[in-house]
Structure formats: C-alpha cells, structure tokens
Amino acid sequence: MAENENEPIENERENMDKTEIAPSSLAGIAAGHQPKTPGSNVMGVGLEARGVHAWFGEKHALSNVSLDFWPGTVTALIGPSGCGKSTFIRTLNRMHEFIPTAAMAGEVLLNGEDIYAPGVDVTKIRLKVGMVFQKPNPFPSMTIAENVLAGLKLAQLKSENKDDLLEECLERAGLWSEVKDRLNTYGGALSGGQQQRLCIARSLAVRPQVLLMDEPCSALDPGSTLKIEETISHLSSSVTIIIVTHNMQQAARVSDYTAFFLSAGGPGQMVEVGPTNEIFSRPKDKRTEDYVTGRFG
Numbered sequence: 571m572a573e574n575e576n577e578p579i580e581n582e583r584e585n586m587d588k589t590e591i592a593p594s595s596l597a598g599i600a601a602g603h604q605p606k607t608p609g610s611n612v613m614g615v616g617l618e619a620r621g622v623h624a625w626f627g628e629k630h631a632l633s634n635v636s637l638d639f640w641p642g643t644v645t646a647l648i649g650p651s652g653c654g655k656s657t658f659i660r661t662l663n664r665m666h667e668f669i670p671t672a673a674m675a676g677e678v679l680l681n682g683e684d685i686y687a688p689g690v691d692v693t694k695i696r697l698k699v700g701m702v703f704q705k706p707n708p709f710p711s712m713t714i715a716e717n718v719l720a721g722l723k724l725a726q727l728k729s730e731n732k733d734d735l736l737e738e739c740l741e742r743a744g745l746w747s748e749v750k751d752r753l754n755t756y757g758g759a760l761s762g763g764q765q766q767r768l769c770i771a772r773s774l775a776v777r778p779q780v781l782l783m784d785e786p787c788s789a790l791d792p793g794s795t796l797k798i799e800e801t802i803s804h805l806s807s808s809v810t811i812i813i814v815t816h817n818m819q820q821a822a823r824v825s826d827y828t829a830f831f832l833s834a835g836g837p838g839q840m841v842e843v844g845p846t847n848e849i850f851s852r853p854k855d856k857r858t859e860d861y862v863t864g865r866f867g
C-alpha cells in the first residue's frame with residue numbers, strides 16, 4: 571500500500587486517543603477512503619440478499635431486506651441495537667437456522683445460486699461464506715498453527731503444503747510477523763487483538779469468497795482495532811467483506827458501502843444503502859441522517 575493511503579488511518583490513530591470525534595467529521599473520513607465500484611473487481615458475481623425476512627418463533631425480527639454485495643468490496647451494516655444486523659448476516663451463511671425457533675424467507679444468492687435451494691450442502695456454504703465473531707474464539711487447546719489449519723480438517727480439505735498455507739493466511743490476516751517464531755504455542759496465549767487476527771487467519775484457510783464480521787473490534791483496544799481495519803483493507807481486494815459495526819468512524823474508514831438498519835417498533839428493516847461517503851455526507855433518508863449525526867441510537 572502506498573504511504574499516502576495510510577495517512578487517514580495514521581491521523582485517526584491520533585484522534586482515537588483523544589476524545590470523541592465530532593460527528594460531522596465522518597464525511598471527511600469517508601471521503602478519505604477510495605471506494606471500490608461494482609465491476610472494478612473480477613471475483614465472481616458476489617452475494618445478493620433478496621427479500622430476506624427472519625423470525626424467532628412468532629417474533630418477526632427482520633423484514634424484506636434486499637442488498638447486493640459486490641465482489642471485493644467492504645459493506646458496513648450500521649443501526650441501533652436490536653435492529654437485526656446480526657440476524658441478517660446470519661442468514662447470509664445459513665447460521666440463522668442453527669437457532670431454535672428461527673425461520674426465514676427470501677433468497678440469498680451466492681454467485682447467482684440460492685444458498686437455500688433444496689440439496690445445497692450447508693457445510694460448503696459456510697466455508698464459502700466465513701464468519702468472524704464479536705469475541706475472538708480461537709480453540710484454546712490448539713496451537714497457533716493448529717488453529718489456522720483447523721478448518722481444513724473440519725472441511726476435509728487437503729492442502730499440498732500446509733506450511734505455505736499457514737504463512738499465507740497469517741500474513742493476510744496481518745499476524746505473521748508477530749507469531750512466526752511461536753507457531754507451536756497456544757492460540758489462547760495471544761492478546762485479544764492477536765486472537766481476533768488468528769480467527770481471521772483461520773477463516774481464510776478454507777478460502778472463503780465472503781467474510782462476515784459481526785462487530786469484530788468491539789472487544790479490542792484502539793490499536794488492535796486499527797490493525798484489524800488495516801487487515802480488512804488488505805483483504806478486501808480478494809474477499810468480499812460485510813462488517814457489522816457500532817463504530818461510525820470505523821464504518822467511514824473501512825467500507826465502500828454502508829447500509830443503515832432500523833426497527834421502529836416493528837421488525838428490523840434496511841432503511842438505506844449507498845456508497846459510504848454519501849451515507850455520511852448526504853443520506854437520502856432523514857432517519858439515516860439522524861443516526862449518523864448521533865441524534866439517536
């Protein structure tokens with residue numbers, strides 16, 4: 571990455587140590603991120619949600635969400651607590667159906683094919699659409715190396731050269747230089763931020779096309795958060811990333827597109843989606859404007 575591309579992140583590093591950034595500066599941060607546009611990346615067709623609804627028992631949690639995720643882009647999902655962001659991303663890799671009483675309707679197309687079609691192998695879908703959670707969850711009794719390669723066993727994938735794959739995944743996750751001399755120590759002994767990057771490396775080992783990240787930095791300090799953001803920026807040329815975040819500065823820094831979710835007494839809905847710099851500078855919907863300027867939420 572060229573030096574000048576790092577400048578917004580460096581500037582933010584200083585700001586994050588100080589007090590809250592004025593909400594109006596979000597547009598400036600977003601303008602500093604060079605957005606990718608559809609068609610600028612040749613990586614398959616991408617992921618499309620069409621008319622997705624979700625329920626927990628009788629409770630209608632999410633209503634009629636349609637969103638396209640273009641290959642090689644980063645999309646941030648923002649909105650107040652309880653508006654269905656986590657529920658929505660769990661429908662994108664069929665994790666929603668793990669939850670007792672959960673139901674869904676609608677279509678999710680990966681490379682043009684509905685992942686909910688009869689006969690689809692759910693395990694394969696979860697490998698193509700990986701997930702990183704809020705709390706880092708490395709396998710504590712496994713070494714760093716075993717953690718990264720753990721998915722290969724579960725997926726019954728064979729790798730020609732495990733050492734190369736290990737290095738490649740840790741490098742892409744931005745962790746290699748910090749752990750290359752202690753690959754056989756326990757993953758649980760790493761710092762929280764390192765553990766989260768280890769989890770990203772573990773997701774990458776099975777070569778996902780899409781990576782879902784549900785508030786991946788909410789348990790991390792500002793320095794670790796910035797490392798994850800740098801990792802996201804690097805990865806986005808090869809993986810489509812969907813990240814849920816409550817951190818507006820983070821959405822402005824890392825994402826190409828931002829989707830705003832809201833549940834006003836009823837099921838969660840997607841109010842508006844657009845290029846991130848537009849969502850933070852001239853949103854179309856008043857509710858989006860109120861949220862991104864900190865008037866509620």
Ligand SMILES: Nc1ncnc2c1ncn2[C@@H]1O[C@H](COP(=O)(O)OP(=O)(O)OP(=O)(O)O)[C@@H](O)[C@H]1O
Pocket residue numbers: 626629631649650651652653654655656657658669838
């Ligand atoms: N396992 C569950 N069982 C029943 N209801 C649930 C379950 N998970 C979520 N819900 C409900 O679905 C709605 C959407 O929740 P969800 O966790 O998707 O929101 P969110 O936008 O991710 O919130 P947050 O920002 O707090 O993480 C909420 O009303 C929540 O109470």
Ligand SMILES: [Mg+2]
Pocket residue numbers: 655656657784814
């Ligand atoms: Mg959530």
